[in-house]
Amino acid sequence: MNSKILNSMGIGNVDPMIFILVLLVFCIGLLIWLILTNSKLKKITQKYERFMQGKNLESMEELLMERFDEMNKMLDDTADNTQNIKALFENMEETVQKTGIVKYDAFHEMGGKLSFALAMLNGKNNGFVINAMHSREGCYTYIKEIINGESYIPLGTEEKQALNQALGREGAVALSN
Numbered sequence: 001m002n003s004k005i006l007n008s009m010g011i012g013n014v015d016p017m018i019f020i021l022v023l024l025v026f027c028i029g030l031l032i033w034l035i036l037t038n039s040k041l042k043k044i045t046q047k048y049e050r051f052m053q054g055k056n057l058e059s060m061e062e063l064l065m066e067r068f069d070e071m072n073k074m075l076d077d078t079a080d081n082t083q084n085i086k087a088l089f090e091n092m093e094e095t096v097q098k099t100g101i102v103k104y105d106a107f108h109e110m111g112g113k114l115s116f117a118l119a120m121l122n123g124k125n126n127g128f129v130i131n132a133m134h135s136r137e138g139c140y141t142y143i144k145e146i147i148n149g150e151s152y153i154p155l156g157t158e159e160k161q162a163l164n165q166a167l168g169r170e171g172a173v174a175l176s177n
Contacts, residue, residue: 093123100165102158106133119162125149127166129159 003016011019052060098121106115114134121127129151131142144153149167151159 095122096120096127097123098125098127098166098168100162100167102161102165104158107135115158117156117158117162119146119159119166121146121149121166125167129155129163131156131159 003012098119100119102117103113104115104117105113115132117129117131119127119129125146125148127146129144129146131144133140133142144151144155144159146163149163151163155163
C-alpha cells in the first residue's frame with residue numbers, strides 16, 4: 001500500500017502497520033508518562049494544601065515575618081552571648097585557677113603536719129603563697145606575692161613545692177617531712 005504522506009516523509013517503503021505499531025507504542029509511553037506526572041502533581045498538590053490549610057496569603061506573610069523576626073533576635077542573642085563569653089574569659093584570667101598545697105611539720109615537735117604552704121595563682125601566674133606555721137605557742141601566717149610565677153622574696157622549701165604544684169612543674173607532688 002502506497003501512501004502519499006509516507007512517501008513525502010521518505011518512508012514510503014515501510015509497511016503502514018509497522019508505522020502504526022510504532023505510533024501506538026509511542027502513545028502508550030506518553031500515556032504512562034502522563035499518569036506518572038499526574039500522580040506526582042497530585043502528591044505535590046496534597047502537600048501544598050496541607051501546608052496552606054487554614055491560611056491565607058496575609059497569614060502566611062505574618063508567619064514569615066514572625067520567623068524572620070525570631071531569626072534576627074537569635075542573631076542578636078548570639079552576638080550578645082559571644083560578647084558575654086569573651087568578658088567571662090577575660091574575667092577568669094584574674095580569678096584563682098591554679099593551686100598547690102604542701103602540708104608539713106614546721107618545728108618537728110608537734111606531729112600531725114599541721115603547718116602548710118598554699119599557693120594560689122590566676123591564669124597569668126600571678127597570686128600569692130600563704131605559709132601557716134603551727135607551733136605550741138600559736139600559729140604564724142606569712143604571705144608572699146607571686147608575679148609571673150616568681151617571688152621577689154625568697155621562698156622556703158615547702159613554699160617552693162606549693163608554687164611548683166600550682167604551676168604544674170616536675171617534682172611538685174613531693175611532701176617534706
